[in-house]
Amino acid sequence: xxxxxxxxxxxxxxxxxxxxxxxxxxxxxxxxxxxxxxxxxxxxxxxxxxxxxxxxxxxxxxxxxxxxxxxxxxxxxxxxxxxxxxxxxxxxxxxxxxxxxxxxxxxxxxxxxxxxxxxxxxxxxxxxxxxxxxxxxxxxxxxxxxxxxxxxxxxxxxxxxxxxxxxxxxxxxxxxxxxxxxxxxxxxxxxxxxxxxxxxxxxxxxxxxxxxxxxxxxxxxxxxxxxxxxxxxxxxxxxxxxxxxxxxxxxxxxxxxxxxxxxxxxxxxx
Amino acid sequence: xxxxxxxxxxxxxxxxxxxxxxxxxxxxxxxxxxxxxxxxxxxxxxxxxxxxxxxxxxxxxxxxxxxxxxxxxxxxxxxxxxxxxxxxxxxxxxxxxxxxxxxxxxxxxxxxxxxxxxxxxxxxxxxxxxxxxxxxxxxxxxxxxxxxxxxxxxxxxxxxxxxxxxxxxxxxxxxxxxxxxxxxxxxxxxxxxxxxxxxxxxxxxxxxxxxxxxxxxxxxxxxxxxxxxxxxxxxxxxxxxxxxxxxxxxxxxxxxxxxxxxxxxxxxxxxxxxxxxxxxxxxxxxxxxxxxxxxxxxxxxxxxxxxx
Numbered sequence: 001x002x003x004x005x006x007x008x009x010x011x012x013x014x015x016x017x018x019x020x021x022x023x024x025x026x027x028x029x030x031x032x033x034x035x036x037x038x039x040x041x042x043x044x045x046x047x048x049x050x051x052x053x054x055x056x057x058x059x060x061x062x063x064x065x066x067x068x069x070x071x072x073x074x075x076x077x078x079x080x081x082x083x084x085x086x087x088x089x090x091x092x093x094x095x096x097x098x099x100x101x102x103x104x105x106x107x108x109x110x111x112x113x114x115x116x117x118x119x120x121x122x123x124x125x126x127x128x129x130x131x132x133x134x135x136x137x138x139x140x141x142x143x144x145x146x147x148x149x150x151x152x153x154x155x156x157x158x159x160x161x162x163x164x165x166x167x168x169x170x171x172x173x174x175x176x177x178x179x180x181x182x183x184x185x186x187x188x189x190x191x192x193x194x195x196x197x198x199x200x201x202x203x204x205x206x207x208x209x210x211x212x213x214x215x216x217x218x219x220x221x222x223x224x225x226x227x228x229x230x231x232x233x234x235x236x237x238x239x240x241x242x243x244x245x246x247x248x249x250x251x252x253x254x255x256x257x258x259x260x261x262x263x264x265x266x267x268x269x270x
Numbered sequence: 271x272x273x274x275x276x277x278x279x280x281x282x283x284x285x286x287x288x289x290x291x292x293x294x295x296x297x298x299x300x301x302x303x304x305x306x307x308x309x310x311x312x313x314x315x316x317x318x319x320x321x322x323x324x325x326x327x328x329x330x331x332x333x334x335x336x337x338x339x340x341x342x343x344x345x346x347x348x349x350x351x352x353x354x355x356x357x358x359x360x361x362x363x364x365x366x367x368x369x370x371x372x373x374x375x376x377x378x379x380x381x382x383x384x385x386x387x388x389x390x391x392x393x394x395x396x397x398x399x400x401x402x403x404x405x406x407x408x409x410x411x412x413x414x415x416x417x418x419x420x421x422x423x424x425x426x427x428x429x430x431x432x433x434x435x436x437x438x439x440x441x442x443x444x445x446x447x448x449x450x451x452x453x454x455x456x457x458x459x460x461x462x463x464x465x466x467x468x469x470x471x472x473x474x475x476x477x478x479x480x481x482x483x484x485x486x487x488x489x490x491x492x493x494x495x496x497x498x499x500x501x502x503x504x505x506x507x508x509x510x511x512x513x514x515x516x517x518x519x520x521x522x523x524x525x526x527x528x529x530x531x532x533x534x535x536x537x538x539x540x541x542x543x544x545x546x547x548x549x550x551x552x553x554x555x556x557x558x559x560x561x562x563x564x565x566x567x568x569x570x571x572x573x574x575x576x577x578x
Contacts (some may be wrong), residue, residue, distance in 0.1 A: 047283070061480050081480045095478035096572035097495045109491070111482030144573045 008074055008163065008196050009037040009060060015068030029055040031221040031270045032069070039163070042190060042197045044211035046204065046255065048262045052222030053173060053200045057166045060198065061085050073164065083111055086157035088167040092149045094141040100152050101137040104128070107160045129154040130189055146179035154189065164191065167199045171206070183209060184237035204255050208248065209236050214255060219262040226258055345475040349544035360546035378531065378547060386554070388444065389509075389516050392451025396508055399452070400459030401501055407460070408467025408497075409489065423465075424455035428520055429511070436521045445520040447527070454515030455508035462504025466497030499570035506562040513555050 001036055014033040017026045029052035035080045037043050045053045058064045061070050062081040071078045073085065086107075093102050104124050108115075115123075126136050131151040150181065151168055157165055170186075183206060190197050201207050207214045211230050218225040236242045308314070336353040339345065347355070363378030375381065407414045407421070432451060440446035470493050478492045520529025528547050535543035566573070 047373075063476055063479055065440060081482060085480070087477070087480045089473055089477060093473040095474060095477075095492065095495070097498075104493075106478070107481040109557065110478065110484075110487055140572060153312050156481070 005037045007036045008039040009035070009198070009214060010072045010075075011035045011056070011060075011068035012067070012070055012072070014056070014059060016052065016059055016064065017067045021228060026067075028221040030059075030217075031223055033222070033224060035215065035224065037196060037198065037247055039196055040194055042199065042210055042212045044199045044201060044207040044214045045217060046201060046207050046259060047217030047222065047225075048212055048259060049202070051217045051219045051262070052187045053217055054168055055222070057087070057168050057198060057200060057215075060164070061087050061166055063129045063261045083113055083180070084114050084162050085106070085164045085166060086160055086162035088150070088153050088157050088165065088170040090172050092141070092146075092153045092167040094149060094152055094156075096141050098140075098236070099137065100128075100133065100139050100141070100155075103141070103152055104156045104159050111158060111160075123159060123161070127158045130158065130192070131185065138164045145178075146174050147182055150174060150182065154186070158189070158193065161193075163196060164196045165195045167197065169200050169202065172202065179206075180237075184235075186210065187237050204252055204259075207255065208232075209242070216255060216258045225262075228255060228258075271425060307503060313365070319343070326460070331514025343544050348539055348541055351545060355542040356545040356549065359540075359542040360549060363543070363546060364550075367562055374534075375526070378528075378543075378550065381526055381528050381531045381547075382550060382554075384514050385520065385529070388447050388519075388527065389451060389512055392448045392515065393450070393508060393512055395452045396455035396459055396512070397505065400456045400504065401463055403456075404460040404468055404501070405494075405497065407464045409493070414464075415553075421457065421460055424453070425461060429454045433518055442523040442525070447495045450519040451512045451515040455512035458507035458511060459501065459504040462500045462507070463497060465495055466500030470496045498571050499566055502562055502569065504558055506566075509558045509562065510555065513551070513558075517551070529569070 010222065011033045014030060014035075015028065016030040017028045020023075020027050033056065035043075045056065047053050051266070055064065059066050060073065060078060062078045062085070073082075099122060104127055105120065107113075108120050109248055125134075130138065131154050133151055133155065134150065136144065136148070141152065144152070150173075153170065167186075171182050174182060182224075186199075187210060199210060201210075208230055214228040214230060216225045216228065217223065228251065232242050232245075234237075301477070317324070333353045340347065340350055340352045360378065364382070366379070367379050368375030368377050368380050383531060403496065407417055429450070434454075436446050436449055440449060474492050474496065477490060478488055484534060517529035517532070519528035520531055524530050528551060532544055533545050535541070535547065
């Protein structure tokens with residue numbers, strides 16, 4: 001799906017802070033973030049641990065309040081979660097007492113989307129096929145491998161047919177081989193559905209392979225350091241030319257240089 | 271270059287083609303013979319039944335040794351009766367009832383029914399108080415801070431210390447006995463339910479919120495199912511404590527029940543009866559606890575707890 005010129009998410013001077021009760025202080029996680037994300041775009045956020053990437057995604061989803069500025073989705077201020085935004089979690093966040101199918105149906109039970117029972121069934125079936133899990137409807141999450149669990153998480157996020165897919169380090173807990181396969185899957189799904197995707201990762205390779213733009217965020221307070229455009233044609237995942245190209249190496253080096261100092265800082269705990 | 275130009279329609283179509291191609295490959299590598307039937311071999315039957323067989327043989331040997339030692343050893347049957355005498359006492363006691371209008375029943379069954387009914391009533395009341403109480407404490411900060419000092423105070427007090435007080439309040443009655451059972455069993459249930467609510471995984475709550483849960487749905491769809499295995503293990507502990515409550519209440523104040531029967535049979539030098547009642551208590555307690563374990567495995571297979 002080609003990217004349109006219409007902005008779907010607009011963050012305007014967005015600031016997010018947390019109360020540190022014990023010290024009676026406020027910790028500013030994100031400061032003055034200005035970011036416009038276009039419909040159909042795949043934006044990847046990269047930055048050191050604790051720089052506020054998750055806070056950004058949580059603010060877009062409506063899970064946490066903002067302390068300054070604004071986030072608008074399709075021109076409307078975000079105040080609460082909504083069916084147009086779905087989220088994929090790092091630790092999958094599947095309800096362990098529900099089967100795969102029942103987990104994917106969860107969004108239908110929690111909100112009235114005005115769709116018929118027939119269509120719900122059809123959509124669950126489509127979602128399961130899209131993530132290659134047909135035949136596992138009656139399995140419980142604890143019976144699945146990590147990669148399969150996350151595919152259930154993705155299927156659940158796709159169930160409401162959201163415009164925006166928010167992914168918070170979805171493949172962080174998955175082994176390296178499965179991870180590559182999952183990245184290909186993610187690219188294919190987002191291409192097929194034409195969704196806008198905001199994706200957090202710590203892997204620079206993942207960022208370059210998946211993102212149309214890579215937003216590098218600095219550490220304490222989180223600010224946008226640079227936005228890097230990635231111009232490789234899609235699909236990139238099964239295209240071996242991408243990874244061995246000179247541009248790829250240059251981009252990788254460039255982004256590493258941007259985050260290097262920050263990453264070193266976090267290890268020293270400054 | 272404009273974003274829209276970078277990701278053209280041709281790219282999109284090529285992507286779909288490629289995605290379909292990879293799917294094809296994945297299906298071809300899926301071997302339909304991956305899951306094979308394993309028949310019933312002797313080894314397989316043994317693997318499944320060995321736990322039961324070993325335990326049975328173990329117990330049979332234990333009782334046979336007991337019988338040999340008490341028959342051929344120089345042991346006063348006042349202190350240690352024969353195993354066979356104990357079983358006979360148990361069998362007779364469980365198959366006969368006291369005649370109509372008897373002042374005191376020597377039938378174990380009568381006393382067992384009295385104790386068991388009390389225990390069940392007490393547990394039911396403890397659950398009816400403990401489950402909603404614990405859930406409320408976990409869910410509401412104000413309820414928590416108001417109730418928690420009392421819960422901790424009473425939970426840490428040895429329950430036996432309250433028996434004289436309850437006898438004073440309620441006399442030597444069944445009500446007194448049931449009250450002691452309730453007081454014994456209610457706290458593990460409250461504390462477990464409370465802890466269950468408190469430890470509900472944050473990411474599960476976040477997921478439910480993202481997908482549109484309101485406050486009521488959050489409790490109903492996430493917190494309650496998450497807390498259920500905690501509540502069951504609270505009930506499990508409650509059964510153990512409740513049984514202590516049963517025996518204590520009957521030892522101190524009562525004229526019926528298994529606790530009273532232990533006292534009475536020991537007082538009348540009927541040691542075989544005492545042992546028979548002890549064995550019955552063990553069997554009753556283990557059955558109830560195993561039932562709750564089975565229930566826990568049934569409702570919360572994902573917890574996959576390795577029991578001792």
